[in-house]
Amino acid sequence: MGKTLVEKVWAEHVVRSADNEPDLLFIDLHLVHEVSSPQAFDGLRLAGRKVSRPDLTLATEDHNVPTLNIDQPIADPVSRIQIETLRKNCEEFDIHLYPLGSREQGIVHVIGPELGLTQPGMTIVCGDSHTSTHGAFGAIAFGIGTSEVEHVLATQTLSQARLKTMAVNVTGVLSPGVTSKDLALALIAQTGTGGGQGFAVEYRGVAIEKMSMESRMTLCNMSIEWGAKVGLIAPDQRTFEYLKGKKFSPKREDWDRVVEHWKSLATDSDAVFDKEIVIDASLVTPFVTWGTNPSQGVALSSKVPMPEDFASVAEQIDATKALEYMDLTPGTPMREIEIDTVFIGSCTNSRIEDFRAAAEVIRGRKVAKNTRLLVVPGSVRVRLEAEAEGLDSIFVDAGGEWRGAGCSMCLGMNPDKLKPGERSASTSNRNFEGRQGKGGRTHLVSPLVAAATAVMGHLAAPTDLPSEVRG
Amino acid sequence: MEKFTTHAGLAVPMRISNIDTDQIISSAHLKRITRTGFEDALFEEWRKDPEFILNNPQYSTASILIAGANFGIGSSREHAVWALMDYGFKVVISSRFGDIFRGNSGKAGLLTAQVEQDLVDRLWSAVEAEPALTVSVDLEARMIRCGTLSVPFQIDDYTRWRFLEGLDDIGITLSHRDEIANFAKSRHDWMPRIN
Numbered sequence: 141m142g143k144t145l146v147e148k149v150w151a152e153h154v155v156r157s158a159d160n161e162p163d164l165l166f167i168d169l170h171l172v173h174e175v176s177s178p179q180a181f182d183g184l185r186l187a188g189r190k191v192s193r194p195d196l197t198l199a200t201e202d203h204n205v206p207t208l209n210i211d212q213p214i215a216d217p218v219s220r221i222q223i224e225t226l227r228k229n230c231e232e233f234d235i236h237l238y239p240l241g242s243r244e245q246g247i248v249h250v251i252g253p254e255l256g257l258t259q260p261g262m263t264i265v266c267g268d269s270h271t272s273t274h275g276a277f278g279a280i281a282f283g284i285g286t287s288e289v290e291h292v293l294a295t296q297t298l299s300q301a302r303l304k305t306m307a308v309n310v311t312g313v314l315s316p317g318v319t320s321k322d323l324a325l326a327l328i329a330q331t332g333t334g335g336g337q338g339f340a341v342e343y344r345g346v347a348i349e350k351m352s353m354e355s356r357m358t359l360c361n362m363s364i365e366w367g368a369k370v371g372l373i374a375p376d377q378r379t380f381e382y383l384k385g386k387k388f389s390p391k392r393e394d395w396d397r398v399v400e401h402w403k404s405l406a407t408d409s410d411a412v413f414d415k416e417i418v419i420d421a422s423l424v425t426p427f428v429t430w431g432t433n434p435s436q437g438v439a440l441s442s443k444v445p446m447p448e449d450f451a452s453v454a455e456q457i458d459a460t461k462a463l464e465y466m467d468l469t470p471g472t473p474m475r476e477i478e479i480d481t482v483f484i485g486s487c488t489n490s491r492i493e494d495f496r497a498a499a500e501v502i503r504g505r506k507v508a509k510n511t512r513l514l515v516v517p518g519s520v521r522v523r524l525e526a527e528a529e530g531l532d533s534i535f536v537d538a539g540g541e542w543r544g545a546g547c548s549m550c551l552g553m554n555p556d557k558l559k560p561g562e563r564s565a566s567t568s569n570r571n572f573e574g575r576q577g578k579g580g581r582t583h584l585v586s587p588l589v590a591a592a593t594a595v596m597g598h599l600a601a602p603t604d605l606p607s608e609v610r611g
Numbered sequence: 612m613e614k615f616t617t618h619a620g621l622a623v624p625m626r627i628s629n630i631d632t633d634q635i636i637s638s639a640h641l642k643r644i645t646r647t648g649f650e651d652a653l654f655e656e657w658r659k660d661p662e663f664i665l666n667n668p669q670y671s672t673a674s675i676l677i678a679g680a681n682f683g684i685g686s687s688r689e690h691a692v693w694a695l696m697d698y699g700f701k702v703v704i705s706s707r708f709g710d711i712f713r714g715n716s717g718k719a720g721l722l723t724a725q726v727e728q729d730l731v732d733r734l735w736s737a738v739e740a741e742p743a744l745t746v747s748v749d750l751e752a753r754m755i756r757c758g759t760l761s762v763p764f765q766i767d768d769y770t771r772w773r774f775l776e777g778l779d780d781i782g783i784t785l786s787h788r789d790e791i792a793n794f795a796k797s798r799h800d801w802m803p804r805i806n
Contacts, residue, residue, distance in 0.1 A: 155787070155790055155791055155794040156787055156790050160768045160769060160772075161769050162767075162769055164784065164787060164790075164791075166791070166794050166795065166798070168798075168802055168803075169803065175641050175642070175688075176687065176688065176689070178644035179644065179645070179646040179689075182644075182646065187781070189781075192791075193795075194805070194806065195804040195805050195806045196804065196805065197805065198805050203641075204642060216642075218642040218643070219642055221642075221644065222642050222643075222644055225644050236805045236806060256803070257803050257805075259802070259803065261799075262802065267687060268686075268687055269685065269686050269687040269711055282711075283687040283711050284687060284711065284714070285687050285688070285689035285692070285711060285714065285715030285718065285719075286646075286689040286690075286715075287689060287715060287718030287719055287780070288714065288715070288718060290781065291718075291780055291781050291784065294781050294784075294785070295781065295784045295785060295791060296791065296795070297784060297791055299769075299780065299783075299784065301767060301769070332681075333629050333681050333684050334629075334680065334681040334684070334707050334709075337681075337707055337708075337709070337710055338710065364685075364711075365685075367681070367684065367709065367710065369710045369711055388803040388805075389803075390801040391801070394800075394801045398799075398801050401799070433629045433631065433684070435629075454628045454679060454680065455628075457626070457627075457628070458627075458628055458629055461627075551633075551638045551686075552638055552639075553638045553639075553641065553642065570631075570633070570685060570686075572631045572633040572634065572685060573633070573634060573656065574633065574634075574637055574656055575633050575638075578637070578639075578656065
């Protein structure tokens with residue numbers, strides 16, 4: 141019997157395997173940031189341990205850094221101490237750091253791929269649940285907690301119980317105006333927040349093959365939102381093209397043999413998954429959330445549901461609680477929901493493709509009078525590339541704000557927050573209560589829906605925009 | 612890590628599913644660089660509601676949390692585990708846990724006992740009817756006992772063994788230092804290195 145992609149990559153990394161023990165896996169790349177690492181470094185110091193492989197460890201500053209006035213000292217003293225702590229730790233333990241102000245700084249899950257550090261067949265971990273993003277390249281990549289960060293720093297390994305395998309067979313292709321974000325949100329609404337729990341999922345099918353690397357990253361990024369800590373896609377020609385010539389990609393003289401190996405990682409035709417599910421991409425339309433977890437979503441063309449629409453009592457209780465928090469009335473068309481702030485950014489949707497798509501919608505139009513548009517690139521490289529293409533001017537001319545790179549309003553750790561009661565349409569990944577600021581209300585959307593919403597002032601798709609408005 | 616064999620205490624019924632780690636501890640508290648002192652941050656927003664179950668004085672000394680399905684979904688922040696432990700919880704019972712949260716709990720010393728949902732319902736009813744009921748969690752037997760109820764729970768063998776022995780994960784791995792070094796020599800030579 142053949143093997144699946146995840147089984148092949150896993151097998152290549154087993155340092156030790158024994159009965160009644162999880163496998164000990166070698167970790168090829170450990171990405172570190174300021175928030176989940178300070179206590180791990182403290183643990184090393186307490187035990188008198190060193191970082192085992194600084195050459196396989198990379199740090200950057202992303203979660204709490206400001207996106208304005210980045211050349212000045214960080215105003216928030218608590219954030220500043222955390223950043224300074226990371227800098228001291230990296231110096232003490234000889235870890236390379238891309239700090240705020242560096243050309244390579246940005247969200248961990250944006251800089252890894254753009255530097256070519258994320259490659260097929262690798263194991264990649266980071267103290268951040270959206271590490272699944274790197275699965276888009278055919279890597280086993282997952283989020284870990286601080287104790288595991290310490291474990292990887294000390295040993296360059298992790299003990300991990302083998303995950304079950306699941307195929308997500310995406311049939312059909314996405315329609316124009318429908319993105320991988322919509323597909324992810326539709327899938328999560330179908331599976332619930334726990335549907336992927338315990339599984340490494342592989343996204344397959346023609347729709348996936350046709351997707352750009354950026355779109356694949358968005359899809360894999362959202363895996364954890366339906367419970368799968370690993371979500372991956374077989375590497376193909378598109379993957380190889382993306383990686384060619386990147387800073388840390390294999391050298392030219394190695395390229396052909398490396399690509400041969402990468403190709404061999406694809407799931408064998410006779411491999412068997414523990415579970416398979418199907419979603420028809422051609423049926424997906426722009427999708428948005430109405431509730432307080434990512435599975436509480438509907439088509440943009442639909443209405444706010446009633447609690448009674450749900451089968452189980454638990455779901456009904458969840459829905460009632462969510463509707464109250466979101467201050468929504470069942471039956472309201474999603475398109476009638478007015479939005480205070482539109483956020484385009486986060487490790488889910490802050491790559492060049494996302495800004496090109498959003499800018500194309502906004503070009504020549506104005507942001508609605510009562511709506512604020514915040515556009516935050518995922519990395520300095522993305523920012524510079526977008527500026528070279530003039531995308532920043534399109535957002536600014538429309539009345540939006542164009543910022544420095546970081547996680548920003550995705551999780552409200554820096555000054556970019558919603559105020560209590562404020563409502564956002566956000567290209568990020570989580571609509572949990574208070575996620576973007578205490579009392580803030582979040583609707584998860586694609587970059588296209590975000591852009592159209594900024595213009596209309598209520599949830600909208602680009603097809604809703606009157607063409608005559610365009611200057 | 613301290614050894615864990617059996618824990619007995621009061622249990623608080625939290626009939627809420629999909630409790631994400633942002634609710635357990637909000638990002639505002641993740642800027643701290645210490646590992647302790649998070650007890651006041653636990654469920655900080657929900658605790659502002661006088662009706663919230665943790666504000667019920669009958670459950671004020673509870674050390675076992677019985678939660679709805681999909682407990683600990685979302686962010687990988689281990690601070691969520693630390694906050695639960697700092698508050699005094701030793702055990703969380705749910706029919707399904709977020710994978711990363713469960714892993715973090717296993718490293719930090721918080722026992723996550725997975726129980727079938729219909730049995731979670733029975734535990735909820737029992738401790739709601741009698742909040743002073745002592746609930747005991749027997750890790751050796753993988754059994755929760757509460758009044759006349761005996762409810763089996765799942766936990767993987769390895770985590771159970773480490774809890775019973777009180778073993779530090781890193782120490783165990785470092786005993787395989789030679790195997791790791793040998794493995795590292797056989798890695799593909801093209802794999803990226805930072806320095």
